[in-house]
Amino acid sequence: MSTGSPAIRGSTPNWMGIAITAVNGRSRPPRGRIFWLLLILFAGLELADVVTTNLVLSIPGAREANPIMAAIQTHLGSAWWLPKAAIVAWFAVAATESRCHWPMVCAVSLCAVVVAINLANL
Secondary structure, three states: OOOOOHHHHOOOOOHHHHHHHHHHOOOOOOOOHHHHHHHHHHHHHHHHHHHHHHHHHOOOOOOOOOHHHHHHHHHHHHHOHHHHHHHHHHHHHHHHHOOOOHHHHHHHHHHHHHHHHHHHOO
16 A cells, blocks of 8 residues: 555655755756766866966956957956856756756866967967
């Protein structure tokens, strides 16, 4: 006689599923290791981008190649990375709602190329 209750079935409740349902009103399985690895790589590469960009810009005659970031740097000065951090945070949260990995793979790949270009300019 199974009523569907975890206590009667003898298993423990899925607390992660319960927490996810409580937060966003729908149930979905937790993300896998690949997603979290990509998310950590993305955050680390974005941090490396900010650090290497600051290092490159400290070289006399160096300039930002991205015109949008150049305008932000002109207006915000040393706080230029704050809008970038907000966009990165938004993307990371939005990526957790996606069911596929390709957006995060593309973002990690792009960030890796940017950091490599910055390192080549040091």
